[in-house]
Amino acid sequence: MKIQQATLHHLATTESTMDVARNLALQGCPHFTVVVADTQTGGRGRMDRTWHSDPGGLYMTLVLKPDMPAADGLKLTFLASLTLAQTVRRCCDIDAGVKWPNDILVKEKKLAGLLSEMQATGSRIDFVNIGIGINVNNDPARFEPGATSIKAATGATFSREGLLDEFLGALKTGLQNTSLPSVIQQWKTLAVSLGRPVTVVTPRETVTGIAEDVNESGALLVRMSDGDLREICYGDCFHR
Amino acid sequence: MKIQQATLHHLATTESTMDVARNLALQGCPHFTVVVADTQTGGRGRMDRTWHSDPGGLYMTLVLKPDMPAADGLKLTFLASLTLAQTVRRCCDIDAGVKWPNDILVKEKKLAGLLSEMQATGSRIDFVNIGIGINVNNDPARFEPGATSIKAATGATFSREGLLDEFLGALKTGLQNTSLPSVIQQWKTLAVSLGRPVTVVTPRETVTGIAEDVNESGALLVRMSDGDLREICYGDCFHR
Numbered sequence: 001m002k003i004q005q006a007t008l009h010h011l012a013t014t015e016s017t018m019d020v021a022r023n024l025a026l027q028g029c030p031h032f033t034v035v036v037a038d039t040q041t042g043g044r045g046r047m048d049r050t051w052h053s054d055p056g057g058l059y060m061t062l063v064l065k066p067d068m069p070a071a072d073g074l075k076l077t078f079l080a081s082l083t084l085a086q087t088v089r090r091c092c093d094i095d096a097g098v099k100w101p102n103d104i105l106v107k108e109k110k111l112a113g114l115l116s117e118m119q120a121t122g123s124r125i126d127f128v129n130i131g132i133g134i135n136v137n138n139d140p141a142r143f144e145p146g147a148t149s150i151k152a153a154t155g156a157t158f159s160r161e162g163l164l165d166e167f168l169g170a171l172k173t174g175l176q177n178t179s180l181p182s183v184i185q186q187w188k189t190l191a192v193s194l195g196r197p198v199t200v201v202t203p204r205e206t207v208t209g210i211a212e213d214v215n216e217s218g219a220l221l222v223r224m225s226d227g228d229l230r231e232i233c234y235g236d237c238f239h240r
Numbered sequence: 241m242k243i244q245q246a247t248l249h250h251l252a253t254t255e256s257t258m259d260v261a262r263n264l265a266l267q268g269c270p271h272f273t274v275v276v277a278d279t280q281t282g283g284r285g286r287m288d289r290t291w292h293s294d295p296g297g298l299y300m301t302l303v304l305k306p307d308m309p310a311a312d313g314l315k316l317t318f319l320a321s322l323t324l325a326q327t328v329r330r331c332c333d334i335d336a337g338v339k340w341p342n343d344i345l346v347k348e349k350k351l352a353g354l355l356s357e358m359q360a361t362g363s364r365i366d367f368v369n370i371g372i373g374i375n376v377n378n379d380p381a382r383f384e385p386g387a388t389s390i391k392a393a394t395g396a397t398f399s400r401e402g403l404l405d406e407f408l409g410a411l412k413t414g415l416q417n418t419s420l421p422s423v424i425q426q427w428k429t430l431a432v433s434l435g436r437p438v439t440v441v442t443p444r445e446t447v448t449g450i451a452e453d454v455n456e457s458g459a460l461l462v463r464m465s466d467g468d469l470r471e472i473c474y475g476d477c478f479h480r
Contacts, residue, residue, distance in 0.1 A: 074310065119358070119359050
């Protein structure tokens, strides 16, 4: 791959781009390093799930080392999912939306997923690694009924290299945007969950209600049947 | 050592309790695990400094795994330095104060230092490790003219075990305190830098002015000679 936007490590296959990226980050790789694999043997999703990584998809981890307080780290993950949805909409003419916290959906089916890992010393970010799996020309519905790909949604194949270049360029521009609230504000314009009945599973509990809003800190606000508004900082959201 | 408050790992000597604690955290040790060493051969301070760790001092790293958003992680470090200063004041009758971001001073001399390392997945904290070096019965002024110990300040020796037990008990209670702003508010009552001329060295610049305040996010506000107020999220603060 020839990508001008980033320091690129392109691997034919690896266990997980997250692990490769973590080692690179700890060894001092530059800001905006990208590890791309054509396939992964142990791809990871959020909440310790497996991410099927068959040929034709785009599997990557982006190493960001911004000069930024750890409290702002979440901005990067919201910015990445927003930018990815916008890129896919623009380049592939797909009606992609974002699902809290970090999925990209097309017609209720999962097109892409993101997860992030941060390390900070004191209040300063050392690195934020953002893992992204995008179903491009592969057929993920064979493994997961709820998944789709750009090819399945459009009937056409797309250049993974072209998509990556577009995404990285847009993300670089987006990184100039300095506040989490403004990123969340834009993110909400593409959000598919708001106003809908959801079940949110957190490490502590399962919350059922209407997804009312995402606040300035990135938390999901769920209106429960007793009228209470619950603020959920992390969890898995299911549409009902 | 017999400590009831925590899962304790007591080592005669180690390179750095931070490294031992990091491995324990990654291997799934419980919340409130403490690694204590009588001496360290490669003790680390903030900004990659060496922390001299001769016998008689208390060198430890606390592994915290709170169910808490990463944005709140900084609360733990401020809470730890506040609690340590309060513990030393109470147990040793020393006029200890806190210096932004994480030092404990007595009469302008450094009695203790703290540093923290956080790992988060998505918006959730995996662990925050807080390293603490306290000069108790040792004589750090031999290595660093700006350092002191409890023994040097009081003329008496103190039980490191007793101090640790008092500190951990108070910290456990303090962890019930849920907001960063309220911790900062208490922390400021013991702050020694506010209202004074300081030089703050950050990775990007050196800022000179009057330390006017610490805001609700834990940033130092420095009034510069041109009247501008600079918000500094991380750096090293020197009294002039």
